[in-house]
Amino acid sequence: MVGDRQGIIYPLIAVDAGNDVAYADGMKPTHFRTIRVKHNLTMDQLAAFLGLTKAAVSRYEAGNRPIPGPVARLMRLLDEGGEKFFHKISAWG
Numbered sequence: 001m002v003g004d005r006q007g008i009i010y011p012l013i014a015v016d017a018g019n020d021v022a023y024a025d026g027m028k029p030t031h032f033r034t035i036r037v038k039h040n041l042t043m044d045q046l047a048a049f050l051g052l053t054k055a056a057v058s059r060y061e062a063g064n065r066p067i068p069g070p071v072a073r074l075m076r077l078l079d080e081g082g083e084k085f086f087h088k089i090s091a092w093g
Contacts, residue, residue, distance in 0.1 A: 027072035029063040035079045036061075050074055 036046050036057075043057045050057070050071060059065040067075075 027067045027075060029061050029067070032067055032072075032075055033061040035075050039078060049078075 036043070041049070043054045043061075046052075047054045047057045052071070056065070060067045060071070
């Protein structure tokens with residue numbers, strides 16, 4: 001289990017030793033935003049890639065809504081595999 005500064009406990013599911021980041025089921029809003037910015041994506045672009053609205057992306061980044069597990073997993077794939085991953089998704093339809 002991993003805790004954050006607000007005392008919320010998240011189950012640890014993987015550790016990226018090369019990045020010193022412990023990925024937990026409940027991704028933190030700051031990590032969500034960091035991944036988006038790292039790959040130079042706007043909220044609109046990320047929303048389109050994930051099949052979400054810009055408002056949903058904004059709520060996740062602001063911490064107003066918990067980031068669903070499937071969305072967090074897609075964000076981890078973006079972080080690890082870069083934009084190549086999203087180009088493949090775009091080609092699917």
